[in-house]
Amino acid sequence: MGGNQSNEKTSNPGCQSGNKINVVNIIQPGDPKTRRLNLLENTYIFEIIKGLSVTIRHFIKNIFNIKGLPTITYPETRRPLPENYRGRHRLTKREDGTPRCVACFLCATACPADCIHIEAAEYENNPHEKYPARYDIDILRCVFCGLCVEACPCDAIRMDTGKYDLCDYTRKSLIYDKEFLMKDIEKND
Amino acid sequence: MDQIDIRNIEYIFRTYILPYLPLLVKFALAVIIPSVMMSSVAVLAWVERRGSAMIQDRLGPNRSNIFGFTFFGLLHSVNDAVKFFTKETFIPAKARLFFYFLAPALVLVPALLTFSVIPVAAPAEVFGVKIPFQIAELDTGILYTFAISSLAVYGLVIAGWSSGNKFSLLGGVRSASQMLSYEVVLGISLITIFMIFSEIEPYKIVEMQGDLLFGIIPKWGILLSPIAFVLFLAASYAETNRTPFDLPEGDSEIVAGYHLEYGGMKFAMFMMSEYVSMITMSAIVVTMFFGGYQIPFFNTAKLNAVFHPLITAAIQIASFSIKVGFFMWLYVWVRWTLPRFRYDQIMKLCYINMFPIAVANIFITGAVILFLNYRF
Numbered sequence: 275m276g277g278n279q280s281n282e283k284t285s286n287p288g289c290q291s292g293n294k295i296n297v298v299n300i301i302q303p304g305d306p307k308t309r310r311l312n313l314l315e316n317t318y319i320f321e322i323i324k325g326l327s328v329t330i331r332h333f334i335k336n337i338f339n340i341k342g343l344p345t346i347t348y349p350e351t352r353r354p355l356p357e358n359y360r361g362r363h364r365l366t367k368r369e370d371g372t373p374r375c376v377a378c379f380l381c382a383t384a385c386p387a388d389c390i391h392i393e394a395a396e397y398e399n400n401p402h403e404k405y406p407a408r409y410d411i412d413i414l415r416c417v418f419c420g421l422c423v424e425a426c427p428c429d430a431i432r433m434d435t436g437k438y439d440l441c442d443y444t445r446k447s448l449i450y451d452k453e454f455l456m457k458d459i460e461k462n463d
Numbered sequence: 464m465d466q467i468d469i470r471n472i473e474y475i476f477r478t479y480i481l482p483y484l485p486l487l488v489k490f491a492l493a494v495i496i497p498s499v500m501m502s503s504v505a506v507l508a509w510v511e512r513r514g515s516a517m518i519q520d521r522l523g524p525n526r527s528n529i530f531g532f533t534f535f536g537l538l539h540s541v542n543d544a545v546k547f548f549t550k551e552t553f554i555p556a557k558a559r560l561f562f563y564f565l566a567p568a569l570v571l572v573p574a575l576l577t578f579s580v581i582p583v584a585a586p587a588e589v590f591g592v593k594i595p596f597q598i599a600e601l602d603t604g605i606l607y608t609f610a611i612s613s614l615a616v617y618g619l620v621i622a623g624w625s626s627g628n629k630f631s632l633l634g635g636v637r638s639a640s641q642m643l644s645y646e647v648v649l650g651i652s653l654i655t656i657f658m659i660f661s662e663i664e665p666y667k668i669v670e671m672q673g674d675l676l677f678g679i680i681p682k683w684g685i686l687l688s689p690i691a692f693v694l695f696l697a698a699s700y701a702e703t704n705r706t707p708f709d710l711p712e713g714d715s716e717i718v719a720g721y722h723l724e725y726g727g728m729k730f731a732m733f734m735m736s737e738y739v740s741m742i743t744m745s746a747i748v749v750t751m752f753f754g755g756y757q758i759p760f761f762n763t764a765k766l767n768a769v770f771h772p773l774i775t776a777a778i779q780i781a782s783f784s785i786k787v788g789f790f791m792w793l794y795v796w797v798r799w800t801l802p803r804f805r806y807d808q809i810m811k812l813c814y815i816n817m818f819p820i821a822v823a824n825i826f827i828t829g830a831v832i833l834f835l836n837y838r839f
Contacts, residue, residue: 319693322797322800322801325800325801326796326797326800328800329518329799329800330518330796332517332518332519332520333514333517333518333796336517336518337517340522343520343521343522344520345521345522347522
């Protein structure tokens with residue numbers, strides 16, 4: 275058994291038919307690691323009392339300090355999110371309120387889930403720039419990879435809303451349109 | 464119309480009501496005790512949920528509320544009751560209908576019956592009439608409890624068999640073999656107590672436990688026969704199918720056990736019978752080993768010297784309830800501490816370890832009693 279132990283890491287014990295399967299991690303009877311229970315331990319009683327004292331200590335500690343429990347009562351209190359947490363998308367705006375998006379389709383191209391659908395249109399008074407007439411994100415398809423954010427040359431789409439409880443009763447309401455994505459984010463929305 | 468004579472009322476009271484007062488009290492107890500036990504099931508379910516949560520560093524169910532008041536999660540039990548009553552009555556295709564519906568009652572009724580011989584307080588003397596706080600004073604005493612509680616096995620086996628499901632049948636068979644095995648230990652371990660007090664009526668045993676041993680320590684059964692106490696307690700856990708002996712309900716092996724095919728109130732009856740038999744077992748442990756309703760150093764005579772007999776009874780009922788409450792908590796506490804035994808380990812523990820010790824305990828106790836030639 276000692277010889278097998280050395281090449282345990284290199285060989286794959288389960289697959290190679292020639293090798294004996296290693297059972298070194300299982301303590302077997304007769305192994306020096308095992309110890310027979312002494313008489314007092316064999317009666318269980320004192321061991322049970324030991325175990326009971328552990329659980330009652332937890333019980334008393336927690337019953338007098340319910341606020342100290344690690345449980346987060348979810349909808350009311352939320353875990354603070356890391357700064358680069360990828361939540362629901364939002365479309366950023368210029369100072370005049372128009373979308374920064376120029377409908378270049380880079381995000382839609384980068385999207386591996388194919389969940390961004392853009393219809394471009396042109397400003398009447400500005401021949402150089404396009405804008406998205408429609409900008410829909412099918413959040414049911416989105417995998418929250420953030421590639422759209424990386425692809426965007428105008429910093430028009432971001433995932434910094436910190437919203438992750440995106441649920442609704444219909445599929446249609448989970449396809450977010452331009453108006454919804456451009457809405458200002460309130461803290462307790 | 465004659466004026467109602469005040470002496471006449473007293474006469475009526477003395478002749479027609481007073482002789483029947485013990486009977487009335489017994490009827491009242493027969494109504495109150497089962498209803499208290501059945502309603503305390505809801506509280507026990509709450510204790511089990513929140514208690515286990517506290518033991519495991521969790522919060523436990525705390526959401527259901529009335530206008531924002533959660534009552535520490537107690538309302539979840541109320542919701543359970545509503546849910547149990549409004550659930551669809553599902554009948555499995557292969558069920559044997561008569562037995563399928565009979566089984567939950569066969570389990571619950573023995574569980575409720577067994578409490579009747581347990582005294583909850585010492586008999587109080589009011590208007591010269593002795594009022595017993597015990598539903599039935601039987602000559603067979605505690606043996607009645609064992610006789611009735613073993614009937615619950617029929618319910619479990621019939622439930623397992625009549626569901627027409629192999630897993631529930633396995634659960635029923637398991638619970639039958641386990642309960643029958645541990646009933647032996649349960650009965651034999653108590654024999655030492657019967658020998659020491661030379662009585663089998665619970666109220667007489669409790670009465671004797673009010674005395675003091677050597678004038679210092681209360682003469683409780685646990686101090687006279689500690690081995691019997693340990694054996695009885697362990698066997699009572701097996702008898703009520705609680706962890707670490709909860710083999711009849713093996714989620715991983717047999718899905719749920721004998722109540723697998725039951726839903727709604729029929730399932731709730733199995734649950735209730737489990738909790739009710741836990742209460743009864745705790746009551747028997749308290750009665751036999753912890754002095755029943757007795758308060759240590761203050762026996763009935765001493766309390767009666769100070770208080771009115773009815774107040775004494777109230778104090779003793781409170782003392783009894785506290786003791787039973789502790790053992791109920793112990794059931795929960797043990798459940799969330801110990802892992803469960805394997806099936807062969809349970810049988811070995813019963814027949815190879817506990818049974819011989821219980822028998823040896825009888826002989827040793829008998830020898831000691833003979834040697835001292837003295838009835839404790």
